[in-house]
Amino acid sequence: MNSQTFAKITVRVYLGLFIVYMLLPLAIMGGAGLNNTRFPSVYPWVGITDRWFIDLWNDQRMWGSIRNTTWVALAVVMISVPIGTAAAILLNSVKPKLRSVLYGFMVAPILTPGAVIGISTLLFWNSFGVSAGLYLSVLGQVSFVAAYVMLMVLARLQSFDPALEEAALDLGATHGQVIRRILVPHLYPAIIAGAVIAFFQSVENFNVTLFTRGNSDTLTVYVGSKIRSGITPTINALALLLIIVTVICAVIYEVLRRRAEKRAAALVAAED
Amino acid sequence: MQELIRRYGISLSVIMAAMTAFWLLALVVIPNLVLFKFSFRLYLPVDQLGGPNDVYTLKNYITFFDSPIHINVFFATIMYSSIVTIICLIVTYPIAYMLAKVLKPTDTATFFLVLLIPLWVSEILRSFAWFIILSAQGPLNAFLVGIGLIEKPIRWITGFQAVVVGLVYAYILFMLLPIYNAIQALDTNQIEASQDLGASTWRTHWRVVIPHSKPGIASGCVMVFMLCAGSVVVPSTLASTNSRWFTEIIQQWMFEGLDWNVGSAYAFLLLVLCIVFVSLVMRVLNVRLVDIAK
Amino acid sequence: MSEDVHLSQISMDFGSFRAVNNVEVTIKPGEFFSFLGPSGCGKTTILRLISGFMDPTEGAIKIGGKDMRGIRPNARPTALIFQNLALFPLMPIWENITFGLEVRGVPKAIRRAKAEELLQLVDLHDSADKRVSQLSGGQKQRVAIARALAVEPKVMLLDEPLSALDLKLRQHMRAELRAIQKRTGVTFIYITHDQGEALAMSDRVGVMSQGVLQQVATPQEIYNNPTNGFVASFVGENNVFTGRVKSVSDGIAVFDTPKGNFSAKLGQNVSVGDTSKLYVRPEFCTLHREADAKANSIAVEVSEIAFEGNFVNVFVKDHSGDTHMVQVQNDPAVPPPALQTSCQMVFNPASCMILAEANTGHSGH
Numbered sequence: 001m002n003s004q005t006f007a008k009i010t011v012r013v014y015l016g017l018f019i020v021y022m023l024l025p026l027a028i029m030g031g032a033g034l035n036n037t038r039f040p041s042v043y044p045w046v047g048i049t050d051r052w053f054i055d056l057w058n059d060q061r062m063w064g065s066i067r068n069t070t071w072v073a074l075a076v077v078m079i080s081v082p083i084g085t086a087a088a089i090l091l092n093s094v095k096p097k098l099r100s101v102l103y104g105f106m107v108a109p110i111l112t113p114g115a116v117i118g119i120s121t122l123l124f125w126n127s128f129g130v131s132a133g134l135y136l137s138v139l140g141q142v143s144f145v146a147a148y149v150m151l152m153v154l155a156r157l158q159s160f161d162p163a164l165e166e167a168a169l170d171l172g173a174t175h176g177q178v179i180r181r182i183l184v185p186h187l188y189p190a191i192i193a194g195a196v197i198a199f200f201q202s203v204e205n206f207n208v209t210l211f212t213r214g215n216s217d218t219l220t221v222y223v224g225s226k227i228r229s230g231i232t233p234t235i236n237a238l239a240l241l242l243i244i245v246t247v248i249c250a251v252i253y254e255v256l257r258r259r260a261e262k263r264a265a266a267l268v269a270a271e272d
Numbered sequence: 273m274q275e276l277i278r279r280y281g282i283s284l285s286v287i288m289a290a291m292t293a294f295w296l297l298a299l300v301v302i303p304n305l306v307l308f309k310f311s312f313r314l315y316l317p318v319d320q321l322g323g324p325n326d327v328y329t330l331k332n333y334i335t336f337f338d339s340p341i342h343i344n345v346f347f348a349t350i351m352y353s354s355i356v357t358i359i360c361l362i363v364t365y366p367i368a369y370m371l372a373k374v375l376k377p378t379d380t381a382t383f384f385l386v387l388l389i390p391l392w393v394s395e396i397l398r399s400f401a402w403f404i405i406l407s408a409q410g411p412l413n414a415f416l417v418g419i420g421l422i423e424k425p426i427r428w429i430t431g432f433q434a435v436v437v438g439l440v441y442a443y444i445l446f447m448l449l450p451i452y453n454a455i456q457a458l459d460t461n462q463i464e465a466s467q468d469l470g471a472s473t474w475r476t477h478w479r480v481v482i483p484h485s486k487p488g489i490a491s492g493c494v495m496v497f498m499l500c501a502g503s504v505v506v507p508s509t510l511a512s513t514n515s516r517w518f519t520e521i522i523q524q525w526m527f528e529g530l531d532w533n534v535g536s537a538y539a540f541l542l543l544v545l546c547i548v549f550v551s552l553v554m555r556v557l558n559v560r561l562v563d564i565a566k
Numbered sequence: 567m568s569e570d571v572h573l574s575q576i577s578m579d580f581g582s583f584r585a586v587n588n589v590e591v592t593i594k595p596g597e598f599f600s601f602l603g604p605s606g607c608g609k610t611t612i613l614r615l616i617s618g619f620m621d622p623t624e625g626a627i628k629i630g631g632k633d634m635r636g637i638r639p640n641a642r643p644t645a646l647i648f649q650n651l652a653l654f655p656l657m658p659i660w661e662n663i664t665f666g667l668e669v670r671g672v673p674k675a676i677r678r679a680k681a682e683e684l685l686q687l688v689d690l691h692d693s694a695d696k697r698v699s700q701l702s703g704g705q706k707q708r709v710a711i712a713r714a715l716a717v718e719p720k721v722m723l724l725d726e727p728l729s730a731l732d733l734k735l736r737q738h739m740r741a742e743l744r745a746i747q748k749r750t751g752v753t754f755i756y757i758t759h760d761q762g763e764a765l766a767m768s769d770r771v772g773v774m775s776q777g778v779l780q781q782v783a784t785p786q787e788i789y790n791n792p793t794n795g796f797v798a799s800f801v802g803e804n805n806v807f808t809g810r811v812k813s814v815s816d817g818i819a820v821f822d823t824p825k826g827n828f829s830a831k832l833g834q835n836v837s838v839g840d841t842s843k844l845y846v847r848p849e850f851c852t853l854h855r856e857a858d859a860k861a862n863s864i865a866v867e868v869s870e871i872a873f874e875g876n877f878v879n880v881f882v883k884d885h886s887g888d889t890h891m892v893q894v895q896n897d898p899a900v901p902p903p904a905l906q907t908s909c910q911m912v913f914n915p916a917s918c919m920i921l922a923e924a925n926t927g928h929s930g931h
Contacts, residue, residue, distance in 0.1 A: 011375070023386070041409060111498055181668075185656045207504050227396075
């Protein structure tokens with residue numbers, strides 16, 4: 001064996017181990033949802049059962065939390081996507097000095113711990129008499145989710161030729177028509193991707209929600225409280241379902257993303 | 273602003289500026305100022321509001337500095353967050369390099385497709401997975417006993433070891449992705465040129481690849497550290513009584529003590545910690561904020 | 567169908583930098599007018615002022631007698647063809663062409679018919695449903711023209727639209743543009759730094775330097791009778807001699823240079839006693855064995871010969887070592903003199919001019 005094949009094998013083994021490290025814990029957790037034991041575990045393997053799924057199905061609190069999560073996530077998408085897009089467009093046409101200041105404020109929420117965002121949102125709206133509840137969770141989540149949307153749209157704006165806007169104006173389009181027919185179609189892939197990211201960021205969010213939710217449950221908060229209060233394999237059943245949903249969504253997203261990327265690449269190639 | 277109006281007209285400019293202003297003012301800047309203000313006020317019964325005790329004071333912060341336990345927890349949080357950050361960096365740098373420069377692009381794409389699953393599964397489930405693995409009756413102990421490495425199950429969930437394991441697992445991809453992006457943007461010719469000029473593998477990395485991937489490294493370190501220090505889920509799942517996390521103290525003040533003023537003082541300390549860390553990384557690695565947040 | 571464009575003493579400042587300085591010109595209806603100048607001379611600024619992306623600091627722009635100040639680009643009777651064409655990549659060709667009609671609320675069926683009609687006009691059949699990325703450079707050019715024509719502009723503004731094309735295609739598109747302009751009768755205002763383009767296509771050319779309009783004239787006039795040294799040297803090649811004007815009679819001056827006295831036409835803003843420059847085109851110079859008493863002569867030696875195809879550039883050195891260029895037609899029967907041949911470079915007083923430097927806008931008038 002020469003040193004090059006050795007290096008090749010080392011690379012494969014290292015990457016393989018990493019994949020196993022990333023996936024095995026999820027498999028173990030999901031597998032425990034199928035095992036017929038009182039405490040969630042894959043070992044010893046007692047036998048496959050569907051009883052944890054049936055327990056889960058009958059848990060009204062779980063259904064309520066799913067409804068809440070969906071509601072919050074949709075609201076976060078509806079608010080953060082327009083805000084993030086507008087902020088990116090604005091950032092793209094202001095002077096460099098103002099741009100870097102605004103940019104700093106815009107990305108700050110990404111670098112702020114969720115607990116801090118949650119508490120500050122709670123205190124701020126409380127001083128207006130708005131008490132904790134899912135509304136506040138939405139606002140708290142928007143504050144950092146909008147930053148992700150902004151970054152994605154801003155990246156897409158880099159490949160936009162401002163001459164297209166001028167051409168449309170010159171041909172008689174109004175400013176509204178320029179945005180609708182020229183700018184937004186160009187930003188579309190980033191806006192869609194931003195919406196998907198926003199939805200998932202919201203669904204997965206725990207920290208901001210924990211401090212702002214009041215008495216309402218979201219799915220992550222529900223799982224969190226279940227883990228604390230007493231563990232049964234219903235959580236693993238739920239985890240298995242969530243992983244399956246995640247895999248499906250991730251694959252769909254990735255397929256769409258690659259298709260858009262291919263189209264963009266074809267456009268760029270044709271430009272030259 | 274003139275440029276904006278020229279491109280999109282006055283009314284659309286106003287709408288976009290208003291949306292941005294709402295976000296930055298109502299959702300980002302002012303809430304943090306309110307948090308800051310709150311941390312200097314006292315938690316008082318309703319009838320004392322506006323009374324002689326309703327003043328600005330450092331008492332909430334003194335509460336922290338008077339409590340050796342809380343100071344201990346604060347520094348433990350910093351220390352173990354740093355350890356997690358370093359572990360993530362050491363583990364993922366070679367992976368990022370291999371994915372960006374060694375593997376065929378199609379293999380890399382497949383690799384990331386698989387990684388999407390743990391990336392998109394929520395952090396609470398990722399830490400719960402380790403709770404099951406590390407539990408006394410869990411598969412890890414069963415495996416180790418099975419191959420005869422240990423005689424009886426070990427209690428893993430004690431001290432900070434389980435928290436570190438959980439944090440690494442939960443946030444390692446936030447280190448991998450930015451470093452990968454940075455290395456990928458490096459022209460492969462530069463690596464070949466370095467080797468062609470006689471540099472060893474170590475030297476090529478030290479002088480060419482690492483300097484180029486600095487923004488990615490900075491971004492990864494900041495994200496991982498911030499997520500660790502601010503993590504609520506992982507410590508609440510994997511910590512035990514002898515390993516408390518700073519966010520747990522904050523929760524205690526907010527939910528059990530119901531003293532939001534002390535809570536906001538502690539939250540502000542956490543914010544300061546993160547700001548200091550970001551500035552430190554920017555300083556040490558000599559990168560700009562634009563490079564970190566991408 | 568078309569309108570005149572009157573630039574009435576317009577100036578444009580960017581901070582302390584004056585990009586356009588007191589430009590006064592009237593472009594006639596249906597005219598093909600070019601602004602010619604090096605990059606940074608202010609010609610693109612003029613185009614953006616006419617199209618309405620900015621308003622001049624001073625002066626007025628009138629189209630068809632109507633002052634355009636404050637009128638936005640979407641309300642002006644102009645259509646601009648961008649340097650990079652700015653075709654909308656996400657729309658098929660026909661939607662690109664009729665975008666200007668779409669935003670005016672014209673129904674789809676009518677737009678589609680109009681698109682087909684315009685595609686005929688620019689010789690692009692069967693391309694209506696193609697994507698921009700499927701077209702070649704020349705085809706994109708035609709689509710851009712069709713798109714601009716669709717809004718039936720009174721004035722068409724073109725910002726170096728041929729600069730991205732290769733040489734062959736560029737020459738072909740020159741003729742094409744000219745033909746389309748004649749067919750439609752629309753006033754064309756064309757911006758270029760390529761003198762060949764400007765001379766070949768335009769009815770009149772305005773040469774610009776440092777924001778100042780140096781000369782407005784027909785291509786022949788610009789080339790044969792430049793008003794100053796900048797125009798002479800920017801448009802075409804020259805042999806230049808520095809010297810002093812000694813005397814003048816009947817418009818012909820005696821010009822005293824270190825290489826001898828030359829007779830030449832005296833240009834504007836030059837008078838007896840001035841130190842100035844004499845310009846003569848290489849194709850107006852000839853090489854002879856003997857000096858010519860009726861013309862200007864200078865003793866030279868052939869130093870280099872460059873064969874260019876239809877003509878030959880002969881480089882000669884005078885006694886003080888300065889190089890001059892003589893351009894002769896390629897004719898195998900009359901080959902140029904061999905290298906190192908000593909001979910006389912001769913040029914006629916009627917074909918050389920003593921000219922002032924460029925007009926910087928600071929002095930004069």
